[in-house]
Amino acid sequence: MISLRKRLARANQFVKLKGDESRHEQTDAWSNRDLIPLPPERRTWGWFHFFGFWAISSLNISNWQTPGTFLTQGLSVRQAMLIIVVGRLLISLFSTLIAWAGLKWHIGFTVQNRYTWGMRASYIPLLQRILLNFIWNAVQCWNGGRLVAVCITCIWPSFARIKNTFGPDIPTTTYEFVGFVVFWFLSTPFLWLRPEKFKIPFQIVTIWCGLGMLSWMIWALAVAKGVGPLWSTGQQIPGGSPWGASxxxxxxxxxxxxxxxxxxxxxxxxxxxxxxxxxxxxxxILSCMVTGVLVCFVGLVTAAAAQKIYGEVYWNPPDLLMVMMDYGNGSSKARAGVFFLSAGFAFTAMFENICGNAVAGGIDLAGLFPRYIDIRRGAIITFVAAWIVQPWQLINRATTFIQVLSSFAVFLAPIMGMMACDYYLLRKRKIRLSHLYRTHDTNYWFWHGVNWRALPAWICGWAPTIGGLVVTVKLDPNPPRALVQLYYMAFLIGFFISAIVFYVLNLFFPVPDMDEFDEVDVYGTFTPREAERVGVVPLEYADSTDARRGLGRESTAEQVVVHDNGKKL
Structure with missing residues (x-):
């Protein structure tokens, strides 16, 4: 028995994360190296990193197909592009608004929610994100596998005719499954790459896929000698449709x-x-507006030109690529061109999935188990979970489930509204970093680790729109008009209702000392220039005891008296 205990203790010490205490990388129930405020030496992202980060969410199949979604509803080309431009403007606005706390205080979403929800209740938004990361990672692996299957077909055309070894109970084919397996294994090595080192993959993805898309459009226009009738599509909303263009x-x-x-x-x-x-x-802003809009435009023009070449509209790139190869009679030139395009799409899907789902999932899982999980381990867990989720079941059978996931903004928008209200209006952009990593003597423990104000505010945000989500997913032929109208505005409704309710609750039931922040840079987070701007004393100039305790209320660096080796500064 004693031997077993010793073995378990050794195993625990082996698995437990280690941190450099001299760099304040303490590992405990609320903190590890990837959760503490990032020090300057780990902040390596320049403007191109963020351009690439948002570009990979645009240089993909779903964004390419976006105009087709609106045209099939009966809207015109101009109206479809108007939606895309306005949508991208709002994405730029909200992404900057929500991310500002990370820019100023260098903490992530996992920790950011602790001062809004409370230390324990912060698991509520965290678990939602983890669920989405698991499922979307699996779905992205499956979609990427379809592109890999096209690449394999370009090399070995006979692969398209591979015998299906799966039975009728499994909703996939050997052709699709092999593509998924290859995509999954090719993606795995990138999980060991930390976010600080993402620049080269961003460069490769942006250049390769961007040039590939432009080349595809130019080729289609040259071969077709113009665009097909799709390009001049006007408003064609059916007469019996209950919804007008607005x-x-x-x-x-x-x-x-x-x-x-x-x-x-x-x-x-x-x-x-x-x-x-x-x-x-x-x-x-540059990536959201330029890349986001341009990809939709290129997809629209390419589909319109391909309509003139092949007589049909192909919105799905893998389908169009296979048609191109067939019409090229499988020649080496046709296969080489299709391989270049499909490989560009596949690599973009690969890194979009790693960055947006696996790494993000790793950060979220680190928030649940800081002692044992960091970004890398969490990313690996998220990626392995793709086999448990079984995306071939979701994609080919549970279309309703995928639609629900796509509509999960109904629950996320209220979370964002509360985050923005709390940070900008209530706390006035001030946070006590030292209080975000402990459960005693902290402003963010609230009532047993729960800020009860957050729960009703969040529920009020999604309650008006959940009914519209239900009737839409059920494909109700005669849904209540008011429910659907609310659902059509779900993001803005959820964001602002939760923000307003949260503000009012804090007005009537105020939380003391909401605008406090540490006088001393407890974690060595800021450069001297940042410390001066934020109003804190750099750690090396502060008394070590005060620095560790993070004592003091709102102040500026000039108002704090500190000591260095007994000398008054």
């Missing part, structure tokens, strides 16, 4: 912003890596 446009804008709600919500997970605020702002 409501369809509103729903489209909501869909645009809601589709990236998961990435906006945890924006501070990545904004904390910024070398400076201007890098995040320039890279994010």
């Amino acid at each position: 409501w369809l446009i509103m729903a489209g804008i909501n869909q645009q912003v809601g589709g990236l709600a998961a990435g906006i919500t945890n924006g501070s997970d990545f904004s904390r890596y910024a070398r400076g605020r201007k890098h995040y702002i320039i890279g994010t």
Whole structure:
């Protein structure tokens, strides 16, 4: 028995994360190296990192297909592009708004929620994000596998005719499953890459896929000698449709912003890596507006030109690529061109999944088990979970479930509204960093670790729109009009209702000392210039005891008296 206990203790010490205490990388129930405020030497992201970060969410199949979604509803090309431009403007706005705490205080979403929800209740938004990371990682692996299957077919055309070895009870084919397996294994080595080192993959993805898309459009226009009738599509809303153009446009804008709600919500997970605020702002706005809109435009033009070549509209890139190869009679030139394009899409899907789902999932899991999980271990767990989730079941059978996941912004928008209200209006952009990593003597413990004000505020945000989500997913032929209208504005409704309710609750039931912050840079987080701007004393100039305790209320560096080797400064 004693021997077993010793073995378990040794195993625990082996698995437990280690941190450099001299760099304040303490490992305990609330903290580890990847959760503490990032020190300057780990903040390596410049403007191109953020340009690439948002570019990989644009240089993909779903964004390419976006205009087709609105055209099939009966909207015109101009109306579809209007939705895309307005949606991208709102994405730029909200992504900057929510990520600002990470830019100033260098903490991520996992820790950021502790001062809004309370230390224990912060698990509520955290668990939602973990669920989404697990499922979307699996779905992205499956979609990426389809592109890999096209690449394999380009090399060995006979692969497209491979015998299906799965039985009728399994909703997939050997062709699709092999692509998934290859994509999953090719992605795995990138899980060991820490976010600080993402620049080279971002460069490869942006250049390869960006040039590939432009080349595809130019080739299609040259071969077709123009565009097909799709390009001149006017408004064609069916006469019996209960919705006019204005409501369809509103729903489209909501869909645009809601589709990236998961990435906006945890924006501070990545904004904390910024070398400076201007890098995040320039890279994010430039990528969201230019790349996001341009990819939709290129997809629309390519589909319109391909319509003139092949006589049909192909919105799904893998389908169009296979048609191109067939019409090229499998020649080496056709296969080489299709391989270049499909490989670019596949590599983009790969790194979008690693960055947006696996790494983000790793950060969230680190918040649940800080003693044992860091970003790398969490990313590996998230990636392995793809086999448990079984995306072939979700994609090919449970289309309703995927639609629910796509509409999860109904629950995420209220979380963002509370985050913005708390940070900007209630706390006036001030946070006590030292109080975010302990349960005693902290402003963020509230009532047994729960800020009860957050729960009703969050529920009030999604309660008006959940009914519209239900009737939409059920494909109710005659849904209550009011429910659907609320659902078409779900993101904005959820964001502002939760923000207002949270503000009112704090007005009537105020929390003391909300605008406090540490007088001393407890974690060595800030450069001297940042410390001066924030109003804290750099750690090396402060008394060590006061620094560790993080004593004091709101003040500026000039108001604090500190000592260095007994000398008054």
